[in-house]
Amino acid sequence: xxxxxxxxxxxxxxxxxxxxxxxxxxxxxxxxxxxxxxxxxxxxxxxxxxxxxxxxxxxxxxxxxxxxxxxxxxxxxxxxxxxxxxxxxxxxxxxxxxxxxxxxxxxxxxxxxxxxxxxxxxxxxxxxxxxxxxxxxxxxxxxxxxxxxxxxxxxxxxxxxxxxxxxxxxxxxxxxxxxxxxxxxxxxxxx
Ligand code: MN
Numbered sequence: 001x002x003x004x005x006x007x008x009x010x011x012x013x014x015x016x017x018x019x020x021x022x023x024x025x026x027x028x029x030x031x032x033x034x035x036x037x038x039x040x041x042x043x044x045x046x047x048x049x050x051x052x053x054x055x056x057x058x059x060x061x062x063x064x065x066x067x068x069x070x071x072x073x074x075x076x077x078x079x080x081x082x083x084x085x086x087x088x089x090x091x092x093x094x095x096x097x098x099x100x101x102x103x104x105x106x107x108x109x110x111x112x113x114x115x116x117x118x119x120x121x122x123x124x125x126x127x128x129x130x131x132x133x134x135x136x137x138x139x140x141x142x143x144x145x146x147x148x149x150x151x152x153x154x155x156x157x158x159x160x161x162x163x164x165x166x167x168x169x170x171x172x173x174x175x176x177x178x179x180x181x182x183x184x185x186x187x188x189x190x191x
Contacts, residue, residue: 043064
């Protein structure tokens with residue numbers, strides 16, 4: 001199976017100022033494309049060649065895991081945004097956030113804190129378990145909560161390449177800006 005990079009559902013200049021066109025063109029156009037190209041090279045003629053990508057992420061190790069997971073994580077991340085995004089979730093996800101984190105504001109604070117305190121490169125995740133309980137986890141490097149049996153709902157990329165062009169070393173400001181572009185309809189559909 002050959003993986004291809006899906007077209008983003010918005011123009012690359014439409015998420016500014018939260019994420020600039022330059023960052024999207026590098027981050028999605030170059031970094032993400034390289035992970036997909038590497039995945040296609042590495043998966044060829046392995047036992048994983050005809051598996052679902054999520055199954056590759058759960059079971060592969062080393063460079064194949066790293067590139068498979070980075071390919072998946074970035075699509076999940078970039079498809080969480082919309083130029084018309086922002087605001088608050090509604091429905092069952094909003095109820096679960098209130099139940100498990102006390103309030104939406106408290107959830108945002110805990111999520112940002114987890115992203116800021118992750119040392120080095122990685123991802124901060126909101127995921128659900130089989131009972132619908134929500135968890136915030138930090139995953140280093142290419143990490144993905146699928147490997148812990150959780151279902152991902154939302155992620156922020158905290159690798160420096162995600163924000164350095166726009167925010168330099170100000171990771172906290174970069175993460176805070178993302179709430180303005182979250183496509184909550186999409187995120188709710190994952191819950
Ligand atoms: Mn990235």
